[in-house]
Amino acid sequence: MTAWREAGSLVTHKALGELSYEGLLRPEPDGDPDDRGHRPWRLELSSGAVYRFHARRGAFESWSVRPGSATRDGHPADDPRALVVDARAELGLTGLRLADVLSELTATVANEAARLDRAPNAAELVLLDYDSADGHLTGHPRIVLNKGRVGFSAADRDRYAPESGRDFALPWLAVHRDHASFRSVEGLSARQLLTEELGEELLERFRAKVPDPDDYVLVPVHPWQLDEVIGVLYAGEIATGAVVPVGESTDRYRPHQTVRTLANATDPVRRDVKTAVSVRNTLVYRGLASAATLAAPQVTTWLRAVHDADPLLRDDYRFDLLGEVASVSVRHPLFGAVDELPYRFHETLGALWREPVRTRLAPGERALSFAALPYRGPDGQSVIAHLIGTSGLSTDEWTGRVLDLLLTPLLHWLLEHGVGFCPHGQNLILVTDDHGVPLRVAIKDFAQGVDLLDEHLPAYDLLGAEASADMLRWPAHLLAQSLFSSVFAGQLRFLAEVLLDDLDHPRARLWARVREVVGRYRDAHPASAARFDACGLFAADVERVCLNREHLAGEGFDKVDRDDEFDVRSGRVPNPLAGPDPGGAW
Incomplete structure (x- = not known):
């Protein structure tokens, strides 16, 4: 099978599972389950196409579709675009939106094939x-x-996509202080930051490119953004000298999955850089919102203060915060003054500097994204199965450690301090020893990634005014979705299926471990019991967050405020934290 067809098959099987999970597709049983719990299903669409596949139902009424089992009218189903066209009535797609979805889906398959x-x-x-x-x-x-x-072309994909494995230099601009603002944590000046990131010689070379360097703020820019956005929208400012290209970094940078976050591939001590890249990926354009960007160092300062004063976070779990220690945001002199423009026109130029996890590792330690745990290589083995196998621990011991290291600090942040992170797999990092034994967890992404409760907590008294004004506040049951949507339904339901497939580890045992960790926290912290109950952590059912419904609708791409409402929800599903499933699914 070619990489293109293999990628198409992976995305098709994923689509059948996730679109069924969100209630957009409604397969019917077509036989009895096998000894692994996979049951034949039949999906007849209004277009006349008939899909058949084998799937196992799991926590949150999810679907785990067996790889390679799907057929379309009797032939292997390996083109997700055909599925979208066949199901366009069920998905509510017509005309331009259908064309946009098919284009985006083609790019997704192409990037998967490159991977x-x-x-x-x-x-x-x-x-x-x-x-x-x-x-x-x-x-x-x-x-x-x-x-x-x-927004990425095929050439852009080859240059800048993480799947390409390529590194590249970063262009730098000098922006007049009339349009640019700099923020940093206490004790880190702009001069110190730039010296540490560029070196004294290159910094002086950049400063020499403008008549009065103290009147300008230096900012790195993604090369795609410079060509596609800055060179167009800032043409007047470049012509008049308000924005001055000063050169390229001598260091090379490697993109993360987010595309806009770049790791220094030349000097591992130097910080990660998060840049504005006005491509649309998943639900949003990947620019940098000015208020959140400028507030990020203050948010970092506050989180550190709370962390350092809390023995559970600081000592017992060593829950690591990868701080965003400095930032620059540029306000376009024309577009920035027109409030009713879509948000992406206000997020075109800026940067965040983040502490990299590679500088936080002791000898003999490794760091791995939680998003890597379900990864399965060409030999069929998953990362989580490999780590458990090399750790010397049983599956139950290993998963128990990870769940405790992950959930207890997140519960404590939420219930004791009223903080909801954005703890999806890409933002969570598992630190292990050389053998794969879990040691601790780190988290990143604080700008627009940390929300608060809509009540007052003592920790909020330490929050700076700029950060407080930018951070969103939600009722407890919605802020708890930082756990339900991002962790329980966003990660653990997938890992439960992988562990069953690879190691015969019962799904019910994994979810029993989850309930043990959450219940133990509740028992140990009776003062936060009312907030625990308000979050609905042990409620019988929970709202189902439907990211694909939101994405396919495509109604939020041109909003003025991209965070003006919570994620799309549709229906309620049984909560696996409330108790075990009689059938063993959780």
């Missing part, structure tokens, strides 16, 4: 450094069109 062309086995992936491994991952586990990157 498969150089895919390592699990044993090889875990030996790669964190930044190199990131380029081999499959992307968002729930969103079907997860690598569309609308």
Whole structure:
């Protein structure tokens, strides 16, 4: 099978599962389950096409479709675009939106095919450094069109996509202070930051390109953004000297899955850089919102203060915060003054500097994205199965450690301090020893990635005014979706299926471990019991967040405020934290 067909098959099977999970497709039983719980299903669409596949139902009424089992009218189903066309009535797609979805889906398959062309086995992936491994991952586990990157050409994909494995230099601009603002954590000046990131010689060379360097702010820019956006929207500012290209970095940078976050591939001590890249990937354009960008160092300062004063976070779990220590945001003199423009026109130029996980590792430690755990290489072995096998621990011991290291700190942040992170797999990092034994967890992405409760908590008194004004506040049951949507339904339901397939580890046992960790936290912290109940962590059912419904509708791409409402939800599903499933699915 070619990489293109293999990628198409992977995306098709994922689409059948995730679109059925969100209630957009409604397959009917077509036989009895096999000894692994996979049952034949039949999906007859209004177009007349008939799909058949084998799938196992899991937690949150999810679907785990057996790879290679799907057929379309009796032939292997390996083109997700055919599925979308066949199901366009069920998906509510017509005209231009249908064309856009098909285009984005084609790009997703192309990027997956590029990944498969150089895919390592699990044993090889875990030996790669964190930044190199990131380029081999499959992307968002729930969103079907997860690598569309609308705006990238085929040449851009080859240059800048993480799947390409290429490094590149970063152009730098000097922007007049009338339009640019700089923020940093206490004790880190702009001069110190730039010296550490560029070196004294290159910094002086850049400063010499403008008449009065103290009147300008230096900012790195993604090369795609410079060509496609800055060179067009800032043409007047470049012509008048308000924006001055000053040169390129001598260091090379490697993109993460987010495309806009770049790791320094030349000097591992230097920070990761998050840049504005106005491509649309998954649900949003990947620019940098000004208020959130400028507030990020203050958010980092606050999170550190809370963390350092809390023995559970600081000592017991060593839950690591990869801080965003400095930022620059540029306000376009014309577009920035027109409030009713879509948000992407206000997020075109800026940068964040983040502490890299590679500088936080002791000798004998490794870092791996949680998004890598379900990764399966060409030999069929998953990363999580490989780590368990080399750790010397039983599956139950290993998963118990990871769940405790992950869930207890996140519960504590939410219930004790009123903080909801965005803890999807890409933002969570598992630190292990050389043998794969779990040691601790780190988290990143604080700008627009940390929300608060809509009540007052003592920790909020330490929050700076700029950060407080930018951070969103939600009722407890919605902020708890930071766990339900991002962790329980966004990661653990997938890992439960992988562990059953690879290691015969019962899904019910994994979810029993989850309930043990969550219940133990509740018992140990009676003062937060009311907030625990308000979050609905043990409620009988929970709202189902439907990211594909939101994505396919395509109604939020041109919003003025991209965060003006919570994620799309549709229906309620049984909560696996409330108790075990009689059938053993959780």
